[in-house]
Amino acid sequence: xxxxxxxxxxxxxxxxxxxxxxELLRSIVQVARAIFGAKGSSIWLLDExxxxxxxxxxxxxxxxxxxxxxxxxxxxxxxxxxxxxxxxVIEDVQSDPRHAKDVAERTGYVPKGLMAVPVLHEERxxxxxxxxxxxxTFSLGEMDVLGMxxxxxxxxxxLLLRARTAKHVLEGADAESAAVARLAAALDELEGDxxxxxxxxxxxxxxxxxx
Amino acid sequence: MGEAERESIPAWSLPADAVDQIALPHRWxxxxxREWAFGDSQGSGVQVCILDSGVERGHPLVGEVERAVFVEMxxxxxxxxxxxxxxDMCGHGTACAGIVRALAPRCSLVSVRVLGAGYTGSGPVLxxxxxxxxxxxxxxxxxxxxxxKQQFAGLLHELADSAYFKRSVLVASAxxxxxxxxxxxxxxxxxxxxxxxxxxxTWYYNPEPPVEFFARGVGIDVAWMDxxxxxVTGNSFATPHITGxxxxxxxxxxxxxxxxxxxxxxxxxxxxxxxxx
Numbered sequence: 001x002x003x004x005x006x007x008x009x010x011x012x013x014x015x016x017x018x019x020x021x022x023e024l025l026r027s028i029v030q031v032a033r034a035i036f037g038a039k040g041s042s043i044w045l046l047d048e049x050x051x052x053x054x055x056x057x058x059x060x061x062x063x064x065x066x067x068x069x070x071x072x073x074x075x076x077x078x079x080x081x082x083x084x085x086x087x088x089v090i091e092d093v094q095s096d097p098r099h100a101k102d103v104a105e106r107t108g109y110v111p112k113g114l115m116a117v118p119v120l121h122e123e124r125x126x127x128x129x130x131x132x133x134x135x136x137t138f139s140l141g142e143m144d145v146l147g148m149x150x151x152x153x154x155x156x157x158x159l160l161l162r163a164r165t166a167k168h169v170l171e172g173a174d175a176e177s178a179a180v181a182r183l184a185a186a187l188d189e190l191e192g193d194x195x196x197x198x199x200x201x202x203x204x205x206x207x208x209x210x211x
Numbered sequence: 212m213g214e215a216e217r218e219s220i221p222a223w224s225l226p227a228d229a230v231d232q233i234a235l236p237h238r239w240x241x242x243x244x245r246e247w248a249f250g251d252s253q254g255s256g257v258q259v260c261i262l263d264s265g266v267e268r269g270h271p272l273v274g275e276v277e278r279a280v281f282v283e284m285x286x287x288x289x290x291x292x293x294x295x296x297x298x299d300m301c302g303h304g305t306a307c308a309g310i311v312r313a314l315a316p317r318c319s320l321v322s323v324r325v326l327g328a329g330y331t332g333s334g335p336v337l338x339x340x341x342x343x344x345x346x347x348x349x350x351x352x353x354x355x356x357x358x359x360k361q362q363f364a365g366l367l368h369e370l371a372d373s374a375y376f377k378r379s380v381l382v383a384s385a386x387x388x389x390x391x392x393x394x395x396x397x398x399x400x401x402x403x404x405x406x407x408x409x410x411x412x413t414w415y416y417n418p419e420p421p422v423e424f425f426a427r428g429v430g431i432d433v434a435w436m437d438x439x440x441x442x443v444t445g446n447s448f449a450t451p452h453i454t455g456x457x458x459x460x461x462x463x464x465x466x467x468x469x470x471x472x473x474x475x476x477x478x479x480x481x482x483x484x485x486x487x488x
Binding site: 046048051072073074075076077079080082083084085086087088089090091092093117118120122123124125138139140143144147150151 | 264300301302303326327328329330331333355356357358359360361384386387388389390391392405406407428429430441442443444445446447
């Protein structure tokens with residue numbers, strides 16, 4: 001298989017993955033919204049390159065305009081939750097004038113209350129899951145439920161990030177990883193003894209790199 | 212060996228003639244009660260450090276802030292500690308300070324701002340802020356935060372132990388999520404989770420650690436930015452309740468080591484001996 005054909009095969013495997021993971025994230029925030037009887041729910045993803053939080057999924061159709069919205073990762077309650085890894089519930093956001101003004105300017109909607117929980121995957125903080133204006137009275141059990149949703153969101157976000165990295169590599173934007181892709185393509189083209197030798201060499205290389 | 216020589220040697224062992232030198236300042240009561248533990252203490256003489264997003268000066272629920280610093284990454288890649296004029300970047304530090312102030316009205320509050328500058332670099336900034344706070348010798352350090360980064364766990368552990376031996380009590384928020392996080396899991400700190408009660412002086416000892424104590428953490432009215440107030444929930448607000456209670460106890464008994472203080476917290480917890488009074 002030529003390098004181009006190898007890339008095409010991998011690209012076919014990746015095709016639609018971004019959309020699928022996006023749908024998974026959307027379904028997570030939709031369920032979170034339904035369970036808490038909330039007005040809205042969203043997932044903010046940390047963009048490590050720019051040190052910003054980006055809206056990655058929203059529960060309501062009418063909030064789709066918020067997708068892609070960015071804010072500095074150290075700002076506001078979401079920034080605090082991301083950095084400290086601590087969940088928080090705020091009952092009356094509107095009496096926080098600075099926050100309310102800031103949010104209103106960005107979203108055109110000021111929530112009265114919010115629950116925010118960090119989205120953690122292994123040792124990485126990937127983002128923040130928020131639930132806005134829920135109707136139920138709050139209990140500590142709800143915080144645990146939100147934490148479980150955040151865990152699901154973490155897995156979905158991790159998959160999404162992996163798919164994006166793979167796409168990045170296929171598009172040749174990442175020179176080092178592209179070299180690995182070329183190597184894989186070259187190996188794939190070998191036959192018989194040469195293929196066996198190539199595989200043995202790769203195994204030896206893997207042993208060496210892992211030591 | 213002369214007295215002066217002995218004092219210069221670390222106390223790794225205890226010769227027979229030195230037993231008198233380590234006598235405790237006074238006898239402990241037969242039963243440690245809340246009356247003995249803090250009585251009418253208001254936390255006078257106790258320095259409490261809030262390691263968080265900063266504290267708003269002059270907030271009516273916070274009162275005087277003795278000193279405020281912030282930590283940031285310097286141009287040479289090393290963290291720098293400077294005097295802080297900004298106040299609070301999100302409201303959380305002010306909320307914690309207000310909770311401590313309500314419990315221990317006469318304690319002295321110091322703010323160390325380690326949050327708000329962004330996610331990148333927050334680990335080294337947190338470590339530098341904690342190191343600085345321990346060097347200052349603050350009596351109680353409130354840490355309503357945690358990290359999941361393995362690379363910081365070892366250093367945090369060393370800092371937590373050094374605080375323990377220098378008589379700085381670290382009070383840290385526990386995490387109720389399925390991940391490994393620090394520093395609350397270290398036994399040299401006092402870790403705090405939430406209960407759903409409304410009494411700020413109700414706290415429970417947890418016989419199934421790693422979370423050691425539960426304090427009020429649900430539906431609390433707290434100080435927030437711009438002189439405001441909010442109703443909030445979270446372990447990060449249970450933590451300053453235990454911090455405030457520690458300040459009361461140290462106000463009444465400044466000689467307590469972190470080990471002894473944790474014992475007093477245990478003996479006077481609502482589910483141990485504290486509810487009998």
